[in-house]
Amino acid sequence: MSFSRLWTISRLELLQRVRTVSWYVLLGVFALLLVGVTGLAFLSFSGMDERGPGIYSTVVYITLLLVLLVSPTLSGNSINGDRDAATLAPVQVTLATTGEILLGKFLAAWITGLAFALVAVPFLAIATLAGGVRPATVVISLAVLVVETGVIAAIGVALSGLLARPLFSVATTYLVVAALAIGTVIGFGLVGSSITSETTERYRSAVYGDNGPECIEGVVNCWDEPESMICEDWTTYTSRTGRYDFVWWMLAANPFVILADATPTHFDRYGNPEDMFGYLKISVRQTQIPPQLERTYDECGTAAEPTYPTPEEVLAQTVPSWFVGLGVQVLLAAGLMVWAYGRTRTPARTLARGTRIA
């Protein structure tokens, strides 16, 4: 493995990219989009004590979304596109090894994706100026963004080495990205709602007269005194509830969930998360908690009302999953790269149907 040859290949890819006008148009459109998003985020978080975390996390999410949407196009045809243009074989015949070619192209695709993050930097800086953004949040969220960009770039480059037609490999890369970003959510929702448990809900209310609850003899006013109320009979309802606590792990490989789950959460003085990462993290973590299968509402009893944990308690009760999700993604990308290596190696023994070396 020669770093000089590897970088020559990356540089070759990047040079071709920076010399196309459409590339700058795309970055410009993204910058415009971020102007709008940042402006709206300033308005929508104006009610918060500190707007910084909300705006910051919104801009990071939009950047991740855009990288997911654009990366497959930038990386999904890097090998088979070169083969179609007859520029792959002249590189393969040099001293550049298959590993150097694949890694060089992967590095170039990664850097290309990171250019979008770079465009987002001024907007992230503006969000930070709004106050309250914590350094740890910045470091960790950007690190996850960088790794996610790399994972998508690797999947795109690998699929372009595995599949013969550029159009098909770009579409497949999109499908893989969609499976991670949307498929995990759909799978979670469908499977979770089809596994159900019976929930029993017991309910008893007080008997109400014209002046509020009717009281037992001798008591005139029994507001807030359940022991003096006259009670109705118990009613019992049964229903079925989805067991999302069995399938919460399906969300672990979702890029947006990974970003949320990895970033440390801080709470404002009302106990709510400070940023979008926190909100998503709490909602996802919540699904780990099994539903209460027996619930009792007693209006005229002294039994404790069912309580709901606060966001902070939810985090304390549940386990983080981002490293598992990220690990699965990295393994998937690495596995595809190894497979693509076998398919791109020269001297070639087998060729995919309908392809040629040069």
Place this chain on the structure above:
Amino acid sequence: MTTAGIVARGVRRSFGDVHAVRDVTLEAREGAVTGLVGPNGSGKTTLLLMLASLLAPDAGEVRIAGVDPVADPAAARAMLGWMPDALGAWGSLTARETIVTTGRLYDLDREVAQRRAAQLLQEVGLVELADAPARVLSRGQKQRLGLARALVHDPRVLLLDEPASGLDPQARIDLRLLLRRLAAEGRTILLSSHILSELEEVVDDAVFLVQGSTVSSDRIAEAARRERTWRVRLADRDAVSSVLPVAQALGRDPVHLPVDRRDVLVGFASDGDAAAGLAALVTAGLPVAEFSAATGLLEHTFLDLEGGNR
């Protein structure tokens, strides 16, 4: 003593049920230009891909300057320069950048690669277009860039797939001189073409490839011995009225002497017969303005082999 820069023995390669190369055995000498001759689809490009270390043969063995490209592709690649038939150029890079980048992939230092690029641009006649993006180059200019790219690391062995296609007459002459010079420096050059008149002017040896197999030297010698056609033109009359005097001088039946444009076509079994025929024409006092083989030796052999296969 000359050694073989390229050796192939019993090489076979198929793609699915298409047998592109069935049985190729050839040797290309160092310091010589060897032509690879064959019709479209005869397996020339597949063979060159195997020699260029890009494709592994199903059977048989290949040696590039003594190295097996399947076992040690890196060593083979350091010694061989390959120019593909499909012109792939990085459209937004300039000709100079293209050569420098390729040089860097052959582990040349940046300065060495720069110097080498300047020298090669001169050699292939692209100096004026050195800093224009490759996408504006014409087909012939791209072809020259492809040749420069193949030469950047000063290879011992050159594999050129249809190098002259798209070149104008001057560029062809330049290419011929360049190839002769490269061969004179002791390199092994194998070039394929189906434009035989062009090959004829540059090759020392020829390898014939028909339906994926090399043709044995016996078959070639036999084909070369077959009757060849010569063109005869007399200075003082047109072709039709030349037939009778030529036939009389050579003692032939005028019916067997066809006319093609300005010339009468006469078959001779060998070069010796042709020389004797010319002497007879001159002795008969005919003003012979032109007396030449209608087809080159390669073309003659090629057409004969082709015919033999049908």
